[in-house]
Structure formats: structure tokens, C-alpha cells
Amino acid sequence: MRHFSRAAYLISGALILTTILWIAGRIEVGFGPELWPWLAPSQIAMLLSFTCAALALLAVVRAQALEPLFGGLDQGIRIHRRLGLWAFLLMIAHVVLLLLDALSKGISAGVILVPFWSDEARTIDILAFYILIGLGLFAYERRMRHERWLALHRLIGLLFLIGTAHAAMEQSTIRSYEPLRIWIIILLLAGAASWFYRVFLFNTFGPRYRYGVEHATTRGSDVVDLVLRPIDRRMMYQPGTFAFVRTPTLSAHRRELHPFSISSSPVERDLRFSVRQVGDFTRALPSLAKGDEVEIFGPFGGFTPLRFAPYRRMVWIGAGIGITPFLGMLNFEVSNRDFRRIWFYYITRTPEDAVYDEEIRARFLKADSLIDYTQWTTADRGRLSAARIAEDIGLDDYAVMLCGSSAFVDDMAAQFHRLGVPHQRIILEELQFR
Numbered sequence: 001m002r003h004f005s006r007a008a009y010l011i012s013g014a015l016i017l018t019t020i021l022w023i024a025g026r027i028e029v030g031f032g033p034e035l036w037p038w039l040a041p042s043q044i045a046m047l048l049s050f051t052c053a054a055l056a057l058l059a060v061v062r063a064q065a066l067e068p069l070f071g072g073l074d075q076g077i078r079i080h081r082r083l084g085l086w087a088f089l090l091m092i093a094h095v096v097l098l099l100l101d102a103l104s105k106g107i108s109a110g111v112i113l114v115p116f117w118s119d120e121a122r123t124i125d126i127l128a129f130y131i132l133i134g135l136g137l138f139a140y141e142r143r144m145r146h147e148r149w150l151a152l153h154r155l156i157g158l159l160f161l162i163g164t165a166h167a168a169m170e171q172s173t174i175r176s177y178e179p180l181r182i183w184i185i186i187l188l189l190a191g192a193a194s195w196f197y198r199v200f201l202f203n204t205f206g207p208r209y210r211y212g213v214e215h216a217t218t219r220g221s222d223v224v225d226l227v228l229r230p231i232d233r234r235m236m237y238q239p240g241t242f243a244f245v246r247t248p249t250l251s252a253h254r255r256e257l258h259p260f261s262i263s264s265s266p267v268e269r270d271l272r273f274s275v276r277q278v279g280d281f282t283r284a285l286p287s288l289a290k291g292d293e294v295e296i297f298g299p300f301g302g303f304t305p306l307r308f309a310p311y312r313r314m315v316w317i318g319a320g321i322g323i324t325p326f327l328g329m330l331n332f333e334v335s336n337r338d339f340r341r342i343w344f345y346y347i348t349r350t351p352e353d354a355v356y357d358e359e360i361r362a363r364f365l366k367a368d369s370l371i372d373y374t375q376w377t378t379a380d381r382g383r384l385s386a387a388r389i390a391e392d393i394g395l396d397d398y399a400v401m402l403c404g405s406s407a408f409v410d411d412m413a414a415q416f417h418r419l420g421v422p423h424q425r426i427i428l429e430e431l432q433f434r
């Protein structure tokens with residue numbers, strides 16, 4: 001997949017450049033004996049950690065112009081998670097190496113690990129390190145309310161930028177070698193601008209469309225169809241993408257932005273989101289009245305068959321509410337003159353949970369593409385496996401689009417990969433950012 005390689009090129013290119021510039025800097029300044037065996041790797045670890053952190057911020061900037069770099073915002077979030085983890089691990093490696101360096105030179109561990117230990121201790125850096133570790137652990141906290149988690153999570157980016165920039169600037173290599181200094185400043189500006197745009201500017205300057213509520217109708221026990229009509233501009237989008245929804249009239253939630261896949265077709269005037277009620281915001285949606293204004297920010301994401309034009313045989317698998325992007329894609333297929341062969345699976349626990357089954361059955365035969373549709377209920381048929389799907393298809397040159405919870409998507413992707421489907425033919429969308 002082209003955009004995956006773009007992200008891979010960008011990340012590996014940035015990491016290699018950082019390392020080369022450090023080596024070039026040391027060649028100019030000199031590789032003194034004090035650098036070995038611990039101090040040199042410790043410096044590199046910190047610079048690489050900072051590079052990862054700056055790129056992690058860039059990956060989730062929510063700027064449509066940058067989406068192709070990372071393969072869409074949804075892929076950007078996955079990349080952000082990995083880069084964020086690497087930034088933390090490298091930062092810890094930096095401190096461990098510094099500690100080993102101090103011990104090898106007979107300096108007390110307290111100078112490296114304990115704030116206010118002595119005049120030599122870099123108290124601000126040590127405190128920033130512990131705060132970052134604490135905040136980093138919060139990134140994996142699943143029970144905290146999303147808005148609180150997000151506020152804490154945003155602090156990580158800010159502290160990382162300030163802390164690492166401060167620590168890095170004190171390093172003699174950066175101070176004395178201008179190309180490395182300029183590169184670090186570029187990374188710092190990219191990271192800081194991404195953070196500032198996302199936290200302060202997105203709500204005002206992001207791609208925003210005003211819509212009015214047509215209706216918010218309940219389907220089954222816990223799903224709501226939110227149907228919206230444009231007030232002025234209509235948002236154009238690719239089927240399968242998602243947008244952030246803000247509801248200024250729900251006062252308890254008026255500042256929140258919630259991502260939802262679009263379940264209508266771009267050829268339709270009305271925009272539809274199909275929402276499973278899981279928490280306070282989604283449960284409040286049915287109280288929206290006709291005409292209430294809703295702000296839509298988007299579209300975002302790379303989960304759209306239009307981006308994968310060469311793949312003519314596709315498997316679409318939506319589990320539970322993970323069916324939503326496929327509803328938009330199927331609705332679009334009805335008017336899309338772009339023949340493909342598609343095997344479409346809608347997985348739910350029981351038949352009653354399959355609230356979009358009727359809609360899909362009414363449409364899939366009308367599509368220009370040839371679609372085989374299966375509604376799979378796990379309560380009576382057990383889990384659907386990749387091996388079973390491969391048997392249905394019979395051929396091996398197909399691409400798979402998967403949408404659902406992270407656990408489902410990861411498990412299915414691993415199964416298809418074990419069957420020999422290459423990574424670039426497995427296209428994922430998780431319905432969660434955390």
C-alpha cells in the first residue's frame with residue numbers, strides 16, 4: 001500500500017537522519033573517551049525518542065492535507081500509538097544509559113534519579129521524566145472518562161516537547177553542530193505546530209460543516225440512526241470515511257467531538273451516522289430535536305475502497321457496529337459504475353442484533369458489483385474464521401477490509417495474514433482511538 005510505505009519512509013528517514021547528523025556532529029566535535037560505552041548511546045536514544053515524539057504528534061494532527069502521509073487519520077492514530085510507545089521506551093533507555101554512565105564514573109545514582117539531590121542533579125529534567133512516565137501509564141488506562149483521558153494525554157505531547165527540547169538543547173553535540181540543531185528545531189516546530197493546531201485551532205479552523213438534525217431514530221435495542229441535512233455547504237466524502245460530530249445543543253456535551261463512520265452514500269443529500277449507544281454522549285443523541293444544529297468536522301480516514309482501486313476482489317467484514325462504513329460503501333455501490341467482486345460478511349451475536357440486515361438485503365443485489373452477502377450470528381454458528389471465508393472465496397488474490405473492535409480487527413487480521421494474505425491487502429478500521 002503506497003501510503004504505508006510513505007509513513008515508513010518518513011519515519012525511518014527521520015530516524016536515520018537524526019542518527020547521521022549526530023554522528024557527523026561528533027566527527028566535528030570529537031568522539032571523546034567519556035562518551036563510551038554509555039554516554040554516546042544515551043544521547044542517541046534521547047534524540048531518537050524526541051524524533052519519534054515529534055512524528056507521533058504529526059501523525060494525529062487532524063489536517064486533511066497530511067492524511068496521505070500516514071494513510072488517513074485512522075492509520076495515523078495506529079502509527080501514533082506505536083511511535084508514542086517507542087518515544088517512551090527510548091526515553092527510559094536514555095535515563096538507564098545515563099545512570100550506567102554515572103555509576104561507571106563513580107557518580108552517585110541520586111544525581112540522575114533523585115530531584116534536588118545535589119547541585120549537579122538536573123532537577124527539572126528528572127521531574128519531567130517522572131511526570132512523563134506517570135502520564136504515559138495513563139495512556140493505557142481504559143476506565144477513565146474519555147474527555148479526562150484526552151486532557152491528560154494532551155499534556156504528554158506538551159511536556160515531551162518542552163522536556164526533551166530542554167534536555168536535548170543542553171547536549172553539546174546539538175549546541176555545537178548547526179545542521180543537527182536546525183534538524184531538531186524543524187522537528188520541534190513540526191511537533192509543536194501539530195499539537196497547537198490540534199488542541200487550540202482545530203475547532204475553529206478545522207474542516208467544519210453545519211448540518212441540521214432531520215431525525216434521530218432508534219433501531220433495535222441500542223442503535224440510533226442520526227440523519228442530518230446540510231444547512232449551507234454539503235460535505236463531500238469518500239464512502240467508508242468518518243467525521244467528528246459536535247452537538248452544541250446538548251449542553252453537557254457541547255465541547256466534545258466524537259468520531260463516527262459515515263453510513264450514508266456521498267451521492268445522497270442527507271448525511272447519516274449509525275451509532276451504538278455505549279456511553280453518556282451516544283445515549284443523549286435521541287434527545288436531539290429536528291432542526292437542532294450539529295457540527296461535522298471531516299471527512300477523515302483511509303478506510304475507503306476508492307483508495308484501493310487495483311484490488312478487484314474484496315472481502316468486507318463488519319462486526320457489530322463495525323458495519324457502519326460498509327453501509328456507506330454498499331449504498332455507494334448502488335450508483336457506482338466500478339465493477340468488483342465482493343464477499344460481504346455482517347457479524348453479530350444474535351439475529352436481533354443485526355439491525356442493518358434488512359437494509360443490506362434490500363440493496364446488495366442492486367449494486368453494479370457482484371456481491372455475496374452473509375449475515376453471520378456467532379451465538380449459533382460460532383466465530384467466523386478467516387479460513388472459512390477463504391473457503392467461500394476459493395481464490396487467493398483478494399483484499400480484506402475489516403471493521404469492528406480492536407480485538408476483533410487484530411485477531412482477524414492475524415488470521416488472514418497466517419493464511420498468506422500480505423499486510424498491504426489487509427485494510428483495517430478500529431472503532432476506537434484509545
Ligand SMILES: Cc1cc2nc3c(=O)[nH]c(=O)nc-3n(C[C@H](O)[C@H](O)[C@H](O)COP(=O)(O)OP(=O)(O)OC[C@H]3O[C@@H](n4cnc5c(N)ncnc54)[C@H](O)[C@@H]3O)c2cc1C
Binds near residue numbers: 145147259276278
Ligand atoms: C474512527 C472511528 C469511527 C467510529 N465510528 C463509529 C460508528 O460508526 N458508530 C458507533 O457507534 N461508534 C463509532 N465509533 C466509536 C464512537 O466514537 C464512540 O463509541 C463514542 O465516541 C462513545 O461516546 P460516549 O460518550 O457515548 O461513550 P463513552 O462511555 O464516553 O466511551 C465509550 C468508548 O468510546 C471512546 N470515546 C468516547 N468519547 C470519544 C471521543 N470523543 N473520541 C474518540 N473516542 C471516544 C472511549 O474511549 C471508550 O472506549 C467510532 C470511533 C472511531 C475512532
